[in-house]
Structures are given as C-alpha cells and as structure tokens.
Amino acid sequence: MKQVLACIGATASSAAVCDCAAWASERLEVPLTLLHVLDRSEYPTEVDLSGNIGLGSREHLLEELASLDEKRGKIAIEAGRAMLDAASERVQAAGRQAPSLLQRHGDLAETLAGLEADIRLLVIGLHRSQAHSPGMPIGSHVESVIRTMHRPILVIPGTFEVPGNLMLAFDGSETTRKGAQMLAQSPLFRGLPIHLVMVGENAERQAALDEAGATLEQAGFEVSRAVLEGDAEPALHAYQQQHGIDLLVMGAYGHSRIRQFLVGSTTRNMLNNSAGPVLLLR
Structure with a gap:
C-alpha cells in the first residue's frame, strides 16, 4: 500500500518533518511511516582494527576498542528508537492515527530505493551545515536521495506550517x-x-x-x-x-x-x- 514516508533523525528539522508528514498523510488519506536509518559509515556492523599501526600484537586493546564500537552502535540504535517513539507521540498528540515505525542500518539513499515501490510521498529534512540558515549548502545525504528517488520529495527546512x-x-x-x-x-x-x-x-x-x-x-x-x-x-x-x-x-x-x-x-x-x-x- 502506498504511504507517506518521513525520515527522522537527530537533526533540528526532524520535528518539522514529522509535522509535515502527518499533515500530508491526512490530506492524501494514506498511512504514515516514520523511518530512522543508522548510517553504516558512522556505525558499521563489523569493525576490523587489526591493521592499525601500533596495535597489531596488543589484542586486549583491539578487543576493548571493538567492544566500545559495539556499545556505541547499540546506544545509537536505542537513541534512534527513542526518536521514532517521540515522533510517533508527536503525531498522535496532534490527533492523528499512530504511524508505523521503521528502523534500518545502512545507507539512506539505498534504503529508500529499496522502499520506493511503496512510497507515494517522501518527506525529508533539509540538512544544512547550520540549521535554519538559508544560504548554507544542502547536505550530501539529501542530494543523494534526490538523485536516487523517482517519487515526489518534500524537502523541509527547520520549521513547518500548513x-x-x-x-x-x-x-x-x-x-x-x-x-x-x-x-x-x-x-x-x-x-x-x-x-x-x-x-x-x-x-x-x-x-x-x-x-x-x-x-x-x-x-x-x-x-x-x-x-x-x-x-x-x-x-x-x-x-x-x-x-x-x-x-x-x-x-x-x-x-x-x-x-x-x-x-x-x-x-x-x-x-x-x-x-x-x-x-x-x-
């Protein structure tokens, strides 16, 4: 079934994305799904530190670093789930139906391409270098999504009003x-x-x-x-x-x-x- 898909993340525009997507979902009379993608480049599923200069034979350090990366990844997943839960509460507080929640690990553009068949409208935040600052360059993630997707994309800056x-x-x-x-x-x-x-x-x-x-x-x-x-x-x-x-x-x-x-x-x-x-x- 076609849906409005909104990308939620740790950015200043996420609240506006949430509000806009809820409004669009209601107007289009289609379900709303909130998506959080954990960037593979920042949080890889596997980390190989064996080639680091100076650490080759110090297995205890390698194990400790690997453990820290694993903990960091788990915390990031929990933080993403918390953001999705907060966004869902925001949608419902506005009197709208509870959205579906989706969390993925990987590249944002690739993830969206895999979901594209079910997307009627994509809502994404404008990730400028400085939030709420027209004139700052758009982020590479947004540009990659625009190049990849073949669905209408509603790009939202720091605030949204109907x-x-x-x-x-x-x-x-x-x-x-x-x-x-x-x-x-x-x-x-x-x-x-x-x-x-x-x-x-x-x-x-x-x-x-x-x-x-x-x-x-x-x-x-x-x-x-x-x-x-x-x-x-x-x-x-x-x-x-x-x-x-x-x-x-x-x-x-x-x-x-x-x-x-x-x-x-x-x-x-x-x-x-x-x-x-x-x-x-x-």
Whole structure:
C-alpha cells in the first residue's frame, strides 16, 4: 500500500518533518511511516582494527576498542528508537492515527530505493551545515536521495506550517507539465491558490504554461500566472517573497545531459536559499 514516508533523525528539522508528514498523510488519506536509518559509515556492523599501526600484537586493546564500537552502535540504535517513539507521540498528540515505525542500518539513499515501490510521498529534512540558515549548502545525504528517488520529495527546512498557497516553477519541461497534472489530481493541495510561474518567454513554453493553467483551473484551483525576466533562481525567489508563497513546487532537474549525476543547479540554489518547504518532482 502506498504511504507517506518521513525520515527522522537527530537533526533540528526532524520535528518539522514529522509535522509535515502527518499533515500530508491526512490530506492524501494514506498511512504514515516514520523511518530512522543508522548510517553504516558512522556505525558499521563489523569493525576490523587489526591493521592499525601500533596495535597489531596488543589484542586486549583491539578487543576493548571493538567492544566500545559495539556499545556505541547499540546506544545509537536505542537513541534512534527513542526518536521514532517521540515522533510517533508527536503525531498522535496532534490527533492523528499512530504511524508505523521503521528502523534500518545502512545507507539512506539505498534504503529508500529499496522502499520506493511503496512510497507515494517522501518527506525529508533539509540538512544544512547550520540549521535554519538559508544560504548554507544542502547536505550530501539529501542530494543523494534526490538523485536516487523517482517519487515526489518534500524537502523541509527547520520549521513547518500548513501552507496557505503554493507556487509551481514551470519551465515547460515534461516534468513540470506532469507536475501540473499531478497537482490537479492530488488531494494534497486541494483548495489552495496556485501561482504558476515561468522565467523567460517563448511561444511554445507560453502555450504549455496556458495549458497547465487550464488543467489546474478545470480541477477547481484558483490560478495566478506570471512570466518573469532574468535569471531563474533570483527571479523565482523574488516572486516567492513578494507574494508570500508558502511552498514551492519544482522539477529536480533542468535540461542537462549530466542530470543523472547532479541535481540541477537551479534546484540546488533554490534549496540552499529556501526558507520554506520545496516539493521536488521527478
């Protein structure tokens, strides 16, 4: 069964991720699962210290270090379970159904790829170098997840409030055309005003913009259309601030032959500088 999956960890954004995922689960009328992944690189299941210089023949030291690593791993597992329990209590305190809890050991992106078939929406925190600081680079874990997943990803910064409107950054690509259709069909944002915004104008893209706007209007949305000039990222941010946009929707990639390796530069810049949630479409 399709579900909303939320990644919970020891980060400042986890509470916001929890709140957002609970809201999305209720709107979409699908179950909620909270996931904690214990990073294999930080907490390996097996540690081989026999090659350490100076420790080769000192077996008691090797055994002690191995024992400490084992204890460290057990504590990390217990801490992860405690975080999941606290997140579950937060969801239920808001009057929502108890979520499923899932804990895994390994790489985050690989774990999510294995769960992808059952994911309708992934909610993940924006792991900047400094919490709540737009302008700081997004973490490598988030970027790896964006490259790996083929489901919509809702990226949350340090706080979450239920959105009162949203903006679709429309570039005429197949991804954003499908995105307009997805928004029209999904109950997630039903009833919210949508700003359909494009940077740069030509006849073909204008026709696509009008078609997307008509699709959303036929689905009952109040649609505002805008065509902006200038560079995409600063133009979109300026519009977002000017119109008080609560949530941004955009494609994860631009038109690039190396897009399978890199998150699109505009996408990365928007995430780096966003103070609010960003829904990435694939």
